[in-house]
Amino acid sequence: MTTTIHTEDLNVYFERNHALIDVTMDIQNNQVTAVIGPSGCGKSTFIRCINRMNDLIPGCVVKGKVLVDGEDVNDDKVDVVDVRRRIGMVFQKPNPFPKSIYENVAYAPRLHGVTEVVDGKVRRRKHTKKELDEIVERSLRRAALWEEVKDRLDKSGMSLSGGQQQRLCIARTLSIDPEIILFDEPCSALDPIATSKIEDLLVDLKKDYTVIIVTHSMQQAARISDRTAFFYLGKMIEMGDTKQIFERPQMELTEQYITGRMG
Amino acid sequence: MDRKLKEMLFFSAFRGCALLVVLSLVVLMWYIATGGLERLSWDFLTEMPRRANTEGGILPAIVGTFYLMLIVLAVSVPIGVMSAIYLVEYEQSSWMGRVFKLAVYNLAGVPSIVYGLLGLGIFVAFLGFGFSLMSAGLTLSIMTLPLMISAAREAIAAVPQSVREASLALGATKWQTIWHHVLPYALPGIFTGIILSVSRAAGETAPLMLTGVAMSLQRLPDGFFDSFMALPYHIFYMATQSSNLLATRPIQYATALVLLLLVLGMNLVAIVMRKRYRDRYKW
């Protein structure tokens, strides 16, 4: 099992608020890693460091290293656009664009075009209609949404149900074939049935992608993740195999949290 | 007091106030229509004024006002929208942003005659545009800018942050995000801003008096640096300066009616466009 993401002494400050304190951890390939912890413990902040979404927040300072395949995403030489292409993200609230289902999925491929090498030269061109159709179908299938929407691809993404919208967002993320997908509480706005569909999908996705999920439901972390990290007050308290965390946590705090005895 | 009665009373008060607005519009329209309809004719719209405006049509005034609206559209919309983007997307909570916002609010409160003075000073005299359409149009543009900016700013800020995040997370740059998502989704709101500011510009009189409006012209302006007539000023002139106020009353009303129709027509176009965009991007 190779390490895909390695953070070292990661610190994040929002103005004067020290949101993440010395987080050092390894996240492995083709696994589901869950990040749990009470609200405001820095778990969202943590995964937002990985694809540099924290850049968007004024007054946010990130210190320390986030190595993805050995490369520091915060390095000056690294293009943030490349980082976000390689590391997809799905958000708490389903946020499809108010466009057709097709356009939602085709947006990112269209944006980036095809990079190919012709006669030893790197060249960028637009996708053909056929290529786009293929990408859209493949992504929607992978997100287990194709069968439900194949007859109404031109309908607005907003016309879908919450769970479908969230799967549409996942398909949209898959459309540019990232290596890592970050999920920021993807089920918190969904009903239980939609939730279990997404959960199944996540487990399925780990065959091809490295999946990191922030969740405030520890049952969810237990159900779907291979490894679990517990955050509390900006610090990573404990990380280990999910079974170990839920059966014999090493830290008192972890036990208190997962047994629901935290003040 | 009885709770139910109280409830009724307040509800009636609210409804009464709302009805008052509709009522005033209806009365206004009726008043102007009855006064001006008899004078309104195709000739009135297409002919030059004659005999110190007491006869003939108001074509130069219509054209002048139309040009003013065009200038305002061309100047204030792009500047307003771009400033709004800058405010919302780049300087949301910085020190610069706050200063900028304060400036916009204050500009909105400046009386129009002061803008007229400003136009006179800058465009007419300093930049040498003379008493012309250009000076008046630019003055009106500056005057409507705060309106435009706050409408566009609200529209842009109303686009959910989640849409921006979605786009950025897919690897779009900030500019691509704004261009592909934020602006299209904010368009309906921006159209509202356009309606408001252009209507305001069309009805403004005071700044025009200082920047080049003419009492009466027998010809259309031959360019943006020519002097011109404008509908509101025409009304003002006919109602206060004319040799025979009573005889020209129908002309005043008819002109007012034309001005109203022009503004309402502009609004209608904007409303239709707004509707189209809103349907396309249904939340």
Added chain:
Amino acid sequence: MTPRTTFNHELEELNKEITEMANVAKTAIERAVQMIADMDLSLREEVREMDRRLYELNERIDKHCLDIIALHSPVAGDLRLISACLKMVEDLNRFGRYAWDIAQIVDDFEEGKAFKKFESLRTMACLVVGLVDDAVYSFLQRDAEKASHLHERDDAVDALYDSIFREILTYMMEDPHKITMGIDLILVARYMERVADHACNIGEYVYHMVTGERLDPKARVGNVPQNVEACDRLFDHPCPRTELDEK
């Protein structure tokens, strides 16, 4: 896509494991009884091997159940299944221990001695194997009806144990040389009686698992007279193993 794929998968795995364990436990008892009945010492190693296997499976299933509880929070039927499994593994494990104990005792016997003639012990073995068979069968088939009737046959086993005890006591009083062997035989009978009790426990768990209700405790005290010849009937029913292997 049926929801909760992982959970369903885990339950299937657990089901496979417990099926294997039940089959191994049943076979172990059968082999041990066969050893006594036929004095076939060659089976000894097989029985010991099965005991070790049962011990492993016990550990594994126990852990697996805890994993499922910790990670998947099972409820309703799933919860009862897990609870039944957790308790059953103990009983199935005991089957292995008793089979091992019986094998141990047979070891002490001098080859081929005397007890081929000992008919009542063979009858008891028949009954016990039938009981174990049915207990395992009722679990695998989720058959509450069958599970609820195991107690009645347990009483027959108890009665048989009493008579065997007295019979051997008589032998031992007649001839002190037979005391060692007599005690060994009483122990074998005792082990088999215990096996029958554990089979009944399994019946209780199965009943609870399937119906969600506890088996009426009065069923335990009822002293239903049992026909020893029922032994033939017990072996008559189609061997569940073949059906289950197919499953």
